[in-house]
Amino acid sequence: MKKLLFWLFFILLIALAFILGNMPKITDYYDQLTRTRIPKNVDLQPAAQKEATFVGSSKCKACHKEKYHDWHASMHAKMIQDIRKNTNVIVADFSKLPKDADFTLKDAVYTIGSKFKQRYMIPATINSKEDFRLGNYQWNTQTGKWQRFKPYKYWYKHAYPHDNKQFPTSTTCDGCHFTGFMSTGKRIEPAIACESCHGPGSNHAADPKSAIFRADMSDPIRTNEVCLQCHMRNRDKRLQASNVTQKSLWMQAVDYPQGFEPGKPLVAYKLPAPFTPGKESKEFWPNGAAKKNRTQGNEYVHDAMYRHGITCINCHDPHRLTNTAKKPEGNRTCMKCHSFGSLIGPHQPTLEAHTHHKADSKGSQCIECHMPKTGKHTGKSPLTVRSHRFAFTYPAQTEAYGMPPQTNACFSCHQDRTLKSLQKDLESWGMVSWEEMSDTPRMQK
Ligand code: HEC
Ligand code: HEC
Ligand code: HEC
Ligand code: HEC
Ligand code: HEC
Ligand code: HEC
Ligand code: HEC
Ligand code: HEC
Structure with missing residues (x-):
């Protein structure tokens, strides 16, 4: 009897x-996907942060060495760099700077960017205020x-004079590139630093028990807002009113959600760049895919994964900024959640059955089909x-949308073929x- 029980237990x-x-x-x-949804207009910033001020990342370093180290190695720490401290931050060849440039290396104080392009900030008095202007040439890193x-x-x-010397960075750039500028108008730190995502930290740094905002603690849809404040194209919120035009915002149009701090309701500060399904615009193709950089949020909010509660930080570690073109993580990124023959797809039993390419082919990389390259940096x-609209776009849709x-x-990989014949392949794969067998474009679910 005892033996039988033992075996029964073992089998169980x-x-x-x-x-x-x-x-x-x-x-x-x-747990993440089923959290209670919090309305978009609710303020989630801890009360203890309401009176706090920005103190800069060096204050956080002492107690959070590891996070500081991870962040410091990321591109967020390198967005704005001080040329006076280190000329190695220049990626351009200044010996080839065209003759009609309105600046020299000596005039520039800060570099903006480095990876795809680099622009230069030059001190200037604009609108009788101390400000910065931009040089009339930029370095394109991709073309050299x-x-x-x-x-x-x-x-x-x-809203601005057609003259670089009269075009200020304070209203058009600095909110997204300097920590603290978005809500205080002061350039606290030349980087996207700790407090850009955690909010002002003076109270917490003085007393660690004093709460500080952490984006993953609430509704996953709201978690994204901490990234969307910057990674989403927008318009000055005041343009929503029918009597406000660009002209009436002369020298004042603001291109970032001015006043926003992490945890506050982003809808109250941000007016996303307009998009109408089926219509091409300045920033988007008719299917909603990006024509330009910095559109990750605009695209992602139309995706089924966003609606189900998958967030930017499920794919990108917010401190190390994993998963970039330089350091891709391959199919692992997606297979954390997806599996073959599973409820959420891919529904086919194996990789090859889903992609119809050999397992080790580039044509079996998830992002090659679900995040095609649709945009340019200039x-x-x-x-x-790469598009952050993960739904697959059929060759017939690409054609129908023009x-x-x-x-x-x-x-993109089979340029010797036609869209029509590639569509036929997919049809033959079932x-x-x-709907997609007719030529009518269909907006994704
Ligand atoms: C004097 C030490 C100290 C300083 C300075 C400090 N922290 Fe902390 N921090 C802590 C401790 C202790 C915790 C609690 C850790 C825990 O509960 O696991 C914490 C927790 C946190 C958390 C997690 C909060 C949560 O709800 O889980 C964040 C985010 C954070 N700190 C960010 C910062 C930032 C940003 C700065 C700089 C402005 C900073 N900290 C400065 C000690 C410090
Ligand atoms: C781009 C946005 C962003 C920046 C910049 C950032 N964080 Fe965070 N941080 C987050 C998010 C989102 C979370 C919650 C998810 C996670 O832990 O990965 C988090 C979590 C944390 C936690 C709690 C982690 C834990 O495991 O308990 C600490 C502590 C923290 N951050 C400190 C810092 C410090 C210090 C800096 C600056 C050196 C910093 N963060 C910069 C977005 C950011
Ligand atoms: C305050 C504005 C701001 C916030 C907030 C912000 N980013 Fe960024 N992010 C930038 C800028 C600017 C760059 C470009 C940096 C560069 O090229 O020097 C960037 C770059 C990146 C990159 C590319 C890194 C690389 O190595 O090329 C990733 C990935 C990224 N951000 C993800 C996130 C995620 C995820 C969040 C939210 C947790 C977030 N960002 C929040 C402004 C921001
Ligand atoms: C709403 C926030 C926001 C505003 C406003 C903004 N940027 Fe950015 N910028 C970003 C983000 C986020 C990225 C990185 C993501 C991407 O490029 O897809 C970026 C990337 C860049 C890069 C490329 C970085 C690299 O390493 O290649 C440059 C250069 C740049 N911005 C310059 C500017 C200038 C100049 C202005 C003002 C005229 C400006 N930006 C206004 C958010 C912003
Ligand atoms: C389902 C996973 C996933 C989600 C969700 C996601 N991303 Fe990405 N993201 C990726 C992958 C994969 C790449 C491309 C890496 C490559 O080019 O190989 C990428 C690229 C990027 C880049 C450009 C990096 C570079 O090398 O220039 C930025 C910036 C970025 N994502 C920001 C975001 C933001 C902000 C969100 C939320 C609105 C987000 N991502 C949501 C997977 C994701
Ligand atoms: C953190 C979990 C998670 C990760 C990581 C993830 N997904 Fe998803 N994905 C989901 C969930 C949940 C759904 C919704 C399933 C449904 O609607 O049945 C989904 C749906 C999808 C869909 C179908 C709906 C749509 O958006 O069109 C595609 C395609 C997709 N994912 C591709 C990817 C790719 C490509 C990656 C990697 C770059 C990835 N996913 C990473 C969880 C994830
Ligand atoms: C990232 C590049 C890439 C993408 C995206 C891609 N393919 Fe391929 N494809 C290849 C490569 C490389 C081969 C060579 C054989 C292999 O690796 O399986 C191939 C082979 C094929 C073949 C076998 C006949 C031949 O030409 O060798 C067909 C048919 C095909 N692809 C159709 C498609 C269709 C339809 C799509 C879109 C759903 C697609 N491919 C997307 C790279 C790609
Ligand atoms: C060769 C192109 C190609 C590659 C590579 C590819 N997919 Fe797909 N995927 C498709 C097509 C086509 C569909 C069908 C789209 C639809 O149903 O609207 C699809 C649909 C999906 C769906 C929706 C559910 C389903 O089964 O229809 C998910 C989830 C998905 N793919 C995830 C992935 C993941 C994860 C990877 C990497 C392991 C991947 N895909 C690689 C072409 C591809």
Whole structure:
């Protein structure tokens, strides 16, 4: 009898292990996905932070060495760099700076960016205020060339004079590139530092028991806001009113959610760049995919994963900034949650059955089909900005929307083929629903 019980127990244990081992991986995320949704207009900033001030990342370093170290090695720490402290931050070849440049290396105080392009901040008095202007040439890192830069063409054409020397960075750039500027108008730290995501930290640094905002503690949809304050194209919120025009905001149009601090309701500060499904605009293709950089948020809010509660930080560690073009994590990024033959897809039993490419082919990399390169960093840059609209765009949709074929995943690797014949491949693989077999474009679920 005892022996029988022992064996019964043993078999039960094995069965349990088998069931648990085969649970879809997404079950690990049920807590995150099923959290109570908090309305978008609720202020989540801890009361203890309301009176706090910005103190800079050096104050956090003493107690959070590891986080500081991770962050310091990331690009967020290198966005704005002081040329006076270290000339190695220049990635451009100043010996080739065109003759009609309105600045020299000596005039520039800060560099902006480095990876795709570098622009230069020059002290200037604008509107009788101490401010910065931008040089009329930028360095394109991807092409290795100087390129003309006229910011007034892209930032509120009717609100600023068409002259770089009269175009201030305080209203058009600094809120997203300097910590603290967004809500205080002061350049506390030249970087996207701790307090850009955790809010002002004076009270917490003085007394660690004093609460400080942490974006993953609430509704996952709201978690994204800490990234969307910067990684989402927008318009000056005041333009929402029918009697306000760019002209009426002369010298004052602001291109960041002025006044926002992490935890506060972003909707109260941000007006996202407009997009109408089916219509091409300055920033978006008719299917909602990005034509430009810095559009991750605009695209992602249309995605099914966003609606289900998957967040930016499920794929990008917020301190180390994992998963970049330079250091991709491959299919692992997606297979943390997805598995073959699972409820959330891919529904086919194996990688090859889903992609119809060999397992070790580039054509079996998730992002090659679900995050095609649809955008550019400047008009003269190559097509390298990957879309954060994860739903697959069919060749027939690319054609029906009148988008350049290069933005289509299949065509980008098979440029000797036509969109029509690539669509036929998918049909022969049975990966097209009835709707997509007609030529009518369909907005994604
Ligand atoms: C004097 C030491 C000290 C300083 C300075 C300090 N912290 Fe902390 N911090 C702590 C301690 C202790 C905790 C609690 C750790 C725990 O509960 O696991 C903490 C927790 C946190 C948390 C997590 C909060 C939560 O709800 O889980 C964040 C975020 C944070 N600190 C950010 C910062 C930032 C940003 C700064 C700089 C402005 C800073 N800290 C400065 C000691 C410090
Ligand atoms: C780009 C936004 C961002 C920046 C910059 C940032 N953090 Fe965070 N931090 C987050 C988010 C989001 C979380 C919660 C998710 C997580 O822990 O990964 C977090 C979590 C933390 C925690 C709690 C971690 C734990 O495991 O308990 C601490 C402590 C912290 N951050 C400190 C810092 C410090 C110190 C800096 C600056 C050196 C910093 N953070 C910079 C976004 C950021
Ligand atoms: C205050 C503005 C701001 C906030 C908040 C912010 N970012 Fe960024 N982020 C930037 C800027 C600016 C860059 C470009 C840095 C550069 O190229 O020097 C950047 C770069 C990145 C990169 C590319 C890193 C690389 O190595 O090229 C990733 C990934 C990223 N951010 C993710 C996030 C995530 C996730 C969050 C939210 C947790 C977030 N960011 C919050 C402004 C911001
Ligand atoms: C709403 C926030 C926001 C505003 C306003 C903003 N930026 Fe950025 N900027 C970002 C983010 C986020 C990134 C990185 C993400 C990306 O490029 O996709 C970035 C990237 C850049 C880069 C490329 C960085 C690199 O390493 O290649 C440059 C250069 C740059 N911005 C310059 C400017 C200038 C100049 C202005 C003002 C005329 C400005 N930005 C206004 C958020 C902003
Ligand atoms: C489902 C996973 C996933 C989610 C969610 C996600 N990303 Fe990404 N992101 C990626 C991958 C993968 C790449 C591309 C890396 C590559 O090019 O190989 C990327 C690229 C980026 C880059 C450009 C990095 C570079 O090298 O220039 C930025 C910036 C970025 N993401 C920000 C965000 C922000 C902000 C959010 C939330 C609005 C977000 N991402 C949500 C997976 C994700
Ligand atoms: C943290 C978990 C998680 C990660 C990481 C993740 N996903 Fe998802 N994904 C989900 C969930 C949940 C859904 C919603 C499933 C449903 O609607 O049935 C989903 C849905 C999708 C869909 C179908 C709906 C849509 O958006 O069109 C695609 C395609 C997709 N994911 C691709 C990816 C790719 C590519 C990656 C990696 C870059 C990735 N996912 C990473 C959890 C995740
Ligand atoms: C060769 C292109 C290609 C590659 C590579 C690819 N997919 Fe897909 N994926 C598709 C197509 C086509 C669909 C069907 C789209 C639809 O149903 O609207 C799809 C659909 C999906 C869906 C929706 C659910 C389903 O089963 O239809 C998910 C989730 C998904 N893919 C995840 C992934 C993940 C994770 C990877 C990497 C392991 C990946 N895909 C690699 C082309 C690809
Ligand atoms: C990242 C690049 C890449 C993407 C995206 C891609 N392919 Fe491929 N494809 C390849 C490579 C490389 C091969 C060579 C054989 C292999 O690796 O499986 C191939 C092979 C094929 C073949 C076999 C016949 C041949 O030409 O060798 C077909 C058919 C095909 N792809 C169709 C498609 C379709 C349809 C899509 C979009 C759903 C697509 N591919 C997306 C790279 C890609």
